[in-house]
Amino acid sequence: MYIYTLDCLAFFLIVFLIHLLHLSESTEIPPYLTNCPSNGLCSRLPPDCMTCNTNYSCIYGKTATFDCKVKPHVHCVDENNHEQENFTINMTCQFCWQLATSDYVCTNSTNCMTVSCPRQRYNATCTVRDHIHCLGKVGKAGVL
Numbered sequence: 001m002y003i004y005t006l007d008c009l010a011f012f013l014i015v016f017l018i019h020l021l022h023l024s025e026s027t028e029i030p031p032y033l034t035n036c037p038s039n040g041l042c043s044r045l046p047p048d049c050m051t052c053n054t055n056y057s058c059i060y061g062k063t064a065t066f067d068c069k070v071k072p073h074v075h076c077v078d079e080n081n082h083e084q085e086n087f088t089i090n091m092t093c094q095f096c097w098q099l100a101t102s103d104y105v106c107t108n109s110t111n112c113m114t115v116s117c118p119r120q121r122y123n124a125t126c127t128v129r130d131h132i133h134c135l136g137k138v139g140k141a142g143v144l
Contacts, residue, residue: 033073035130042068042076042087046130049074050089058093058135065090066133089133096134103132 036049052068069086070076078084096104106126128134 030071030073032071036071036074038075039083040076042070042078042084043089044131045070045074045076047128047133049076052089055093060093062093063090064093091133094134095136096128097136099128099132099134103134104128 032048035046037045042050048071050068050070052066055064055066058064065088067086068089070084076084076087078087104126106124108124
């Protein structure tokens with residue numbers, strides 16, 4: 001038979017509660033994970049699924065190599081089907097707002113007057129397509 005003092009029981013209770021707290025935190029699914037295909041090629045992951053280092057020798061309009069790492073809970077493989085955490089991608093060195101119009105989708109304006117004079121502008125939120133990589137914050141492309 002074991003006899004515990006109140007201090008000892010309180011200690012075990014605190015340790016148990018902390019353990020439960022860590023379990024609940026680790027089971028949460030990060031929001032980006034729903035856009036990340038599992039076990040696909042790392043080089044084909046959408047930008048939301050990885051973090052890449054800045055390539056300071058990148059020349060605008062030229063292809064550049066970027067060192068990247070998958071975000072937590074993302075699983076991807078190389079061409080030999082080996083799981084990777086660190087990998088490289090090649091992309092054209094340009095900011096997201098410099099992409100061709102076919103590489104992003106924008107919200108429609110409900111009050112845009114295309115025949116007005118002088119020509120009016122409106123704010124639109126533009127999202128880069130999943131398979132496109134570019135410099136800068138992915139998601140917004142300014143005024144149209």
